[in-house]
Amino acid sequence: MRRRLTLFCAVAASVACARGDQTTSRTDTAGSAKATGAPASVAGTRIGAPRTTAAGEWQMPAGDYANSRFSDLSQITPANAANLRAAWTFSTGVLRGHEGQPLVVNNTMFLVTPYPNVSYALDLTQAGQPLKWKFRPENAQAAIGQACCDVVNRGAAYTDGKILYNLLDGHTVAVDAATGRQLWHMRMADLNRGETITMAPIVVKGKVLVGSSGGEMGVRGWLAAIDVATGKEVWRAYNTGSDRDVKVGPRFKAFYAQDNGKDLALTSWPGETWKQGGAAVWGWLSYDPELNLVYYGTSNPGPWNERVRKGDNKWSCAIMARDADTGELRWAFQVTPHDMWDYDTVNENILVDLPFGGTTRKTLVHFDRNGFGYTIDRATGEVLVAQPFVQMNWSTGIDLKTGRPNVVPEKMTTEGKNTKDICPSLEGGKNQQPAAFSPRTGLFYVPTINLCMDMEVRPVTYIPGTPYIGANAPEKKGPGGHGGEFIAWDATTGKKVWGIEEPFPVWGGALATAGGVVFYGTLDGWFKAVDATTGKELWKFKVGSGVVGNPISYLGPDGKQYIAVYSGIGGDMGLLIAGDVAANLPYDVRERGSTLPDLPRWTSWGGMLFVFSL
């Protein structure tokens, strides 16, 4: 193993190793961080859309519209975090990837499981947290085989006494938060065309916003708004196709010249390839109430084989800003034009106001699969900062005049060619696991991945309901031999402040708290508390299964601060890379891939909520 990695580092483009040495702090063991710079100034930084709900609750998937994943609770501090202990646990009854997070509203905790997407309401006011209700939706079993990357669900939204969430088979449901009774059940996606839904919706002004998965199944991506009261669709905007379908009108103005023009989402595709062009919406949504804009990113274009879709392929791999009332596209920025590495742009957009040149800019901070951390003006789409946050070799940098990446020709993939040692791998420098932001430190806390890949591209035919990919892409750990790193990032300078190397990709999300403690979990099943300023490890606990979920914090009825997180390995990591970690099915024993051969020594399938307190 070690010899192979050393060899790899020598063979890999010198760009990668050189850049790695410049920006990466080296630590010998996971769990200790080395500072490479002073903490950023916090003057002038603030969460772009701070929460308006009680500090002790967690009413939205990311805590607030800004996607900060910051909790105002401050009882747990670097001084006392070592005293954290498990307070209680709850088995969800489902083994599969537990991405996402619970909600806490009115002393009730709401959980949604992976397929079959059962939801639970737990009464936090009583000892033992008994169930208030359990809801088992109708949910077509065929969806299991249409979901590319495990049967995950990234959580529910809450509004006005209703729990709203998506089902893998393409429906959205509304459930009475008090009784668990189904209020409506709306078909939003077409399972027979490979559309499933895994994303967490958000509610904006009485409408729940939903998008579909299926970038590997030849879908045509969209975002839709449903009236919360009636379950009726209010608008649906596609990410590919005519200006009419994409909702591009006179109010659209992109910052860069190449992103402006008539019917770009049609003309940047050959023939009718836009109809199966992907650009799905399976990641996180943000909302700025002042600008009334909803932000999201789109997935990779389909298929991965780029030969059949020459052109920019708009709006795949793009950040989209839409009017929350009408769905009109106000601006868009294509992060990776004509993607050929499966670098989706679905990762969260964190809305934060940051100081730039003596003024405060309303920005959106986005850590893309392509390995660049972007700081973007969220009113206009102008890229202010774009720097690598992981080791990479596919691009030498972003041209700030155009916003486009300068691509290294040897790392381009095409049919009939096996392109070696591309970093990051198709999992990206970061995937869906969301970062957090603390206005107390001005830093972003980012779970990252250090994997590279070879990509061999072959012809592929579109057959509805089957994958539309056309490539094999074996992965391996990147230079340094660690699988991932949990980093603190300064988005005004585009620099890493500290990092904690982890043996495996960090596939769980981050939580920042006002007490100055940051939390995250690892694939090998450690749940950790670290100092927000220095990255020093304060405490860790070995949970039952690898963590791919996102921690939250809430105030219990007893006045104590609690931290809650799912344990339950899965998602792309657990299912595809860890291979036979998935062998809870006796008829499905897999020879594990070589990417993370040691992972099953540390973890196995699970499905459990862990709750911690002092």
Place this chain on the structure above:
Amino acid sequence: MHTRSSHLVLGVTCLLIVAAAARTAQQAPVPNAALTGGVRFVPHPDNVPAGFPLRDLPLTLVNPYEGNASALKVGSQLYVSFNCIDCHGADGSGALGPSLADGRWHFGGSPAEVFESIYQGRPDGMPTWGGRISNDQIWMLVTYVRSLSAGKDVATENFTGRTVERTGH
């Protein structure tokens, strides 16, 4: 419709009712078989109750390409062109669909059972291919898929050494 218990009922019925009536009862499955080009449901050997008259079960499907190397090669190409590869993996060891290379089969691994899995689809999302591709192509896929089933099973994994030791049965 055409389940084991219905055959049992059919068998008992044949013994009790006059020949003319029995002939009417036996005609029922014929249109279905015609529609599927002679495809019949097959018993799973583990699920046949002791003493059950096997001779009354429908004909077992026979793979016309069993052991045919050129059919196996065509099957391997069909495995790619019908996108089987992206669910079941380049070497059949599984991705979003289960492994076909572990010698363990949820719906049975006999040629007839694998044919059925491909022909009619399976509940967790295996698409129905019957009618979309020819029965001949399905048999070539059966030939290829069954050739994968050796050698990728891992019964024991031992993590205590420097490297992970994996052994099959």
